[in-house]
Amino acid sequence: MARVIAEREDVIPMLAEVFRTYGFEGASLARITEGTKLGKSSIYHFFPGGKEEMAEAVLAHVDDWFKRNVFESLNERSDAVEGITAMFDDVGRYFLSGRRVCLVGVFALGNERDRFADRIRDYFAAWIDALAAALERTGRKPQEAQALAEEVVGSIQGALVLARAFDRTDVFTETLKRLRKSLLTD
Amino acid sequence: MARVIAEREDVIPMLAEVFRTYGFEGASLARITEGTKLGKSSIYHFFPGGKEEMAEAVLAHVDDWFKRNVFESLNERSDAVEGITAMFDDVGRYFLSGRRVCLVGVFALGNERDRFADRIRDYFAAWIDALAAALERTGRKPQEAQALAEEVVGSIQGALVLARAFDRTDVFTETLKRLRKSLLTD
DNA sequence: GTCTATAGAGTGATAGAC
DNA sequence: GTCTATCACTCTATAGAC
Numbered sequence: 001m002a003r004v005i006a007e008r009e010d011v012i013p014m015l016a017e018v019f020r021t022y023g024f025e026g027a028s029l030a031r032i033t034e035g036t037k038l039g040k041s042s043i044y045h046f047f048p049g050g051k052e053e054m055a056e057a058v059l060a061h062v063d064d065w066f067k068r069n070v071f072e073s074l075n076e077r078s079d080a081v082e083g084i085t086a087m088f089d090d091v092g093r094y095f096l097s098g099r100r101v102c103l104v105g106v107f108a109l110g111n112e113r114d115r116f117a118d119r120i121r122d123y124f125a126a127w128i129d130a131l132a133a134a135l136e137r138t139g140r141k142p143q144e145a146q147a148l149a150e151e152v153v154g155s156i157q158g159a160l161v162l163a164r165a166f167d168r169t170d171v172f173t174e175t176l177k178r179l180r181k182s183l184l185t186d
Numbered sequence: 187m188a189r190v191i192a193e194r195e196d197v198i199p200m201l202a203e204v205f206r207t208y209g210f211e212g213a214s215l216a217r218i219t220e221g222t223k224l225g226k227s228s229i230y231h232f233f234p235g236g237k238e239e240m241a242e243a244v245l246a247h248v249d250d251w252f253k254r255n256v257f258e259s260l261n262e263r264s265d266a267v268e269g270i271t272a273m274f275d276d277v278g279r280y281f282l283s284g285r286r287v288c289l290v291g292v293f294a295l296g297n298e299r300d301r302f303a304d305r306i307r308d309y310f311a312a313w314i315d316a317l318a319a320a321l322e323r324t325g326r327k328p329q330e331a332q333a334l335a336e337e338v339v340g341s342i343q344g345a346l347v348l349a350r351a352f353d354r355t356d357v358f359t360e361t362l363k364r365l366r367k368s369l370l371t372d
Numbered sequence: 373g374t375c376t377a378t379a380g381a382g383t384g385a386t387a388g389a390c
Numbered sequence: 391g392t393c394t395a396t397c398a399c400t401c402t403a404t405a406g407a408c
Contacts, residue, residue, distance in 0.1 A: 022297055025212035029388060041390090041391090050389065101295050108351040109287050109295065111208055117353070124351045150348065154361065155337070158344030162336065165294040165310045167303070175340065192377075215398060226399080227378055236399065 008046045008057075011036050016058045020103045024055055024112040052115070055107075059119040062103055065094070066123065071130040080137035081184055087131065088180045091156060098163035098172025105157050128153050135183065152179050194232045194243075197222050202244045206289045210241055210298040238301070241293075245305040248289055252309065255280070257316040266323035267370055273317065274366045277342060284349035284358025291343050314339050321369065338365050 018035035019027050032054070033040055047053040073086035095102065104123045107116055128149045135145035159175035204221040205213050218240070219226060233239040259272035281288065290309045293302055314335045321331035345361035 023209055023211065025209065026297065028386080030386080040388090044388095044390065048390090104351070105347045106295050108347050109292050111212065113350055120351050121353075124348060150357070151341070151361075151364070154344035154348045154357075155341050156344065157347040158340035158342065161291045161294050161343040161347075162310060162340045164299055165290070165306050167307075171336070171340075175337075178337070214396080216396075225377095225379055227380075227401090230399070231377060 006038060006042065011038065011043075011046055012057055012061045015054050016061060016103060019055060019058050020101055020106065023106055023110055024051070025110070027051065027054075055112070055116065056119070058103065059107070059116060059123070063119065063123055063126075066127065069094070071126060074130040074134040080134045083134050084131070084138075084183055085180065087134075088176050092173060092176050095160060095172065098160060098169040101164060102157060102160055105160065124153060138184075148183065152183065155179055192224060192228060192232075197224065197229075197232055198243055198247045201240055202247060202289060205241060205244050206287055206292065209292055209296055210237070211296070213237065213240075241298075241302065242305070244289065245293070245302060245309075249305065249309055249312075251280070252313065257312060260316040260320045266320045269320050270317070270324075270369055271366065273320075274362050278359060278362050281346060281358065284346060284355040287350060288343060288346055291346065310339060324370075334369065338369065341365055 014036045015032065018032050021035075022028075022031055029040060029043070029051075032043060032051075036043065043054075044050070047057065049056075070087050070090045073090055074080075074083045077083035077086065094100070104120055107113060108120050108124075113120060128146070131149035131152060132142075132145040135148055136142055140148065155175060156179070159172045163169060163172040200222045201218065204218050207221075208214075208217055215226060215229070215237075218229060218237075222229065229240075230236070233243065235242075256273050256276045259276055260266075260269045263269035263272065280286070290306055293299060294306050294310075299306060314332070317335035317338060318328075318331040321334055322328055326334065341361060342365070345358045349355060349358040
């Protein structure tokens with residue numbers, strides 16, 4: 001029998017895509033098996049806790065990706081301006097210029113929010129805090145930096161909604177351009 | 187037999203609340219009958235087309251509410267500044283200071299977007315256009331007004347996401363305050 | 373009688389868990 | 391694959407207003 005040996009780690013990005021596309025409730029086992037090319041038994045082998053465990057793993061994976069890319073861009077560059085520029089590039093690439101939606105944002109809006117409240121809150125908090133820290137290194141006051149960071153992350157989420165609504169990636173890419181400019185010029 | 191006679195019009199706001207809370211896929215008939223206090227027969231009597239017709243009616247209702255309130259605030263006041271202020275008040279009240287989510291935004295992010303693409307696009311386009319027109323009346327150039335309006339509507343959507351993520355209404359109300367100020371001072 | 377709103381059993385299909 | 395629960399939806403019967 002032909003077998004494609006899969007590992008849990010390899011399944012998670014595909015799972016993420018299913019949850020992103022259909023939301024938590026809409027991610028049925030049929031869609032999950034279709035999206036992962038795995039049978040139900042394999043899925044339950046990797047995630048005995050069912051959909052809840054799958055969603056947890058996906059959220060952890062997204063969190064990890066942002067920590068290793070976006071937040072690292074912001075924190076580990078000696079030049080804060082360069083770090084902020086890199087963050088916008090990372091974000092633009094991650095969301096496929098607006099064609100891809102934010103999984104955590106989708107979860108935040110749905111009734112699954114309460115179930116994953118900690119993960120959702122931590123994701124946005126970590127992002128805002130990392131950006132605020134970088135903004136402080138550009139010479140802004142802590143309070144101003146925090147407010148600006150919140151503004152930027154919120155605007156990115158809103159731009160994803162509008163890009164989907166209008167089915168136009170430029171709504172997203174132009175927003176990123178504008179936000180970057182406004183952070184780095186005044 | 188005890189009867190509480192309902193009308194289609196009275197059902198729609200309750201339906202809207204169910205769709206807002208659970209999304210299109212998550213709005214099961216069980217949740218719909220629970221949320222509307224109506225039996226299946228009554229629901230299907232009012233909406234023979236099933237969930238699709240219910241969602242259409244709800245989107246039309248939201249559209250109508252915004253046209254009759256938010257957009258009217260913007261367009262039919264002789265003083266554009268007063269109109270913009272009224273819009274922010276309307277929006278703050280409508281979204282219950284951020285406790286309530288935007289139904290159209292939720293639909294835009296989900297895979298139901300394609301099914302209701304026209305309604306979703308028109309809702310945001312009408313909002314942005316109405317705000318842009320008011321901004322032009324405050325003396326801004328058409329292009330600048332359009333970009334600013336898009337920015338504001340996007341920021342409002344993003345603020346709803348963050349308010350839900352942090353479970354803090356002030357994230358939403360502070361964003362409204364900031365946006366209003368930035369439109370009316372510079 | 374007609375008409376509209378309601379009650380709720382019952383349909384096959386699909387859900388998630390195992 | 392197998393399990394039960396739930397899915398969206400249909401149907402017949404019936405309530406009360408005219």
